[in-house]
Structures are given as C-alpha cells and as structure tokens.
Amino acid sequence: MSSLMDPPIDDTYRTLGYALKRAQQALRGHLDTELRNIGLTTPQYSVLAGLEVSAGLSNAELARRAFVTPQTMQAIIVTLERAGLIQRMAHPVHGRVRTTELTPAGRSALRAAHEIVANAEVLARNAVAPGDPEIIYSALLRIAEAMP
Numbered sequence: 001m002s003s004l005m006d007p008p009i010d011d012t013y014r015t016l017g018y019a020l021k022r023a024q025q026a027l028r029g030h031l032d033t034e035l036r037n038i039g040l041t042t043p044q045y046s047v048l049a050g051l052e053v054s055a056g057l058s059n060a061e062l063a064r065r066a067f068v069t070p071q072t073m074q075a076i077i078v079t080l081e082r083a084g085l086i087q088r089m090a091h092p093v094h095g096r097v098r099t100t101e102l103t104p105a106g107r108s109a110l111r112a113a114h115e116i117v118a119n120a121e122v123l124a125r126n127a128v129a130p131g132d133p134e135i136i137y138s139a140l141l142r143i144a145e146a147m148p
Contacts, residue, residue, distance in 0.1 A: 020143075027124060034116045039083070040109060043068050043076055045117065048085065048102060048110045056099040085109055 012018075031042045040048075046066035050057055057065075063073035077100065080086045085106035091097035102110065125133040 016143075023124075027120060030120050030123070031117065034120065035113055038109060038112045038116070040113055041076075043072070044080060044085075045110075045113045047073070047076055047080060048106055048113065051086065051100060051102050052107070052110055055101045058097075059100075062100075080106070 028042055031045070035042060035045055043066045047062050050062055050065045054061075059073050059077060060070055062077070063070045066073065066076070068076070077086070077088070081088060083105075084103055086100050087103050088098045088100050091099050125136060129135040
C-alpha cells in the first residue's frame with residue numbers, strides 16, 4: 001500500500017500536489033456554488049473581505065489577495081461598484097489614485113458571505129481534523145513556507 005509521500009509509479013495522480021489541487025478545487029467549487037446564491041463569486045467575496053480589513057487597498061493589492069490578474073480585478077471592481085457593494089472615490093491627496101471602500105450594501109452582502117465561507121471551513125476542518133483544526137493550518141502553512 002503506497003502513501004501520498006511515496007506514490008506508485010503507475011499512479012501519477014496520487015501525489016501531494018495533485019491532492020492539494022483537488023482539495024483547493026473542491027473548496028473553490030463549493031464556495032462558487034454557495035456564494036452564487038447570494039449573487040457573489042469567490043473572487044468578489046475575496047475583494048469585499050479584503051476591503052473590510054483594509055479599506056482603500058489598491059487594485060493591484062486586491063488582485064494579489066484574490067489570486068487574479070490586475071485586468072480581472074478591474075472587471076470585478078466595476079461589477080461590485082455597479083451592484084452598489086463598493087464605492088470608489090478620488091484620493092484626498094493623490095488625484096489620480098482612487099480609493100475603494102465597502103458600502104452599507106457591501107457590508108450586508110459580506111456578512112452573508114462570511115457565513116457561507118465559515119460553513120465551508122467547518123466542512124473542510126471536519127473532514128481532516130475535527131478535534132484540532134490547528135493541525136490543518138500548521139501543515140498547510142509549513143508546506144507553503146517550505147517552497148523557495
């Protein structure tokens with residue numbers, strides 16, 4: 001019997017990288033489906049959550065946090081602004097810079113989305129370590145930090 005650490009030669013899909021990607025895709029698919037019920041996408045949620053923590057983030061920083069390109073982020077920002085979930089204003093000092101903040105409607109949507117994401121996190125934690133979720137976090141962070 002082989003393990004993920006020692007995949008058999010004829011089973012190239014039984015690798016740590018593949019398992020991580022499958023888990024990430026499953027989580028993303030679940031979030032996409034659930035967030036769609038409240039009119040959001042996963043990247044849109046990521047933007048709203050980022051703005052909740054740090055209002056006024058640049059499009060480039062929002063793109064990095066949401067794992068999308070700056071071009072995609074621009075489209076997300078336009079969609080969220082049209083939906084009334086964010087507002088953009090000229091920076092008080094730097095005229096060409098625009099700041100982005102949540103609107104009351106954006107905060108309301110974000111509360112509903114946080115609940116969906118929290119439920120997905122519970123599903124993931126319970127699948128691996130229901131008694132000690134710190135095991136999952138520390139293992140995944142160690143993997144991320146081990147990569148040069």
